[in-house]
Amino acid sequence: MIKIDVLSEDKNWSKKIKKKNYFFKSICEAFPKKYQFYNKKVFLSLLLSNNRRIKKLNKDFRNKNKATDILSFPSEKKIKIKDNRYIGDIIISYEFMNRPKNQGLELFKDKVIKTFIHGFLHLLDFDHTKMKDYKKMFNEEKKIYNSVIKKIY
Secondary structure, three states, X not given: OEEEEEEEOOXXXXXXXXXXXXXXXXXHHOOOHHHOOOOXXXXXXXXXXXXXXXXXXXXXXXXXXXXXXXXXXXXXXXXXOOOEEEEEEEEEEHHHHOOOOOOOHXXXXXXXXXXXXXXXXXXXXXXXXXXXXXXXXXXXXXXXXXXXXXXXX
């Protein structure tokens, strides 16, 4: 079972996603069984932020002085899911999700779901620096996304 603590530091998120805790809990509950972690307690935190904050974190922790859509900070290099495990932190930028500004609510939520899945996989040690790793991560993202979309919509 995945427990997610959702924090929001940018009021714009509330304009698009009213029940943030419920929204992200529903996403996690719609993951394929492989990522449900039954009989285990997996914890992560999610910060719904903005470009200003994510740029600072990106500079401080990755030495990249630019905003990005998402940052993931795994709690360990090689994660082994045991009985109880804190797997890390995810930060998502509102401005990146809200591009273009005239997009509909469904597109906004769809981008957030895809981005959250991407960050979640980073917490589980998936990466996309090499082409073979990119393909593996992309395929997992697609499987999870398809599972979520079937169950949520």
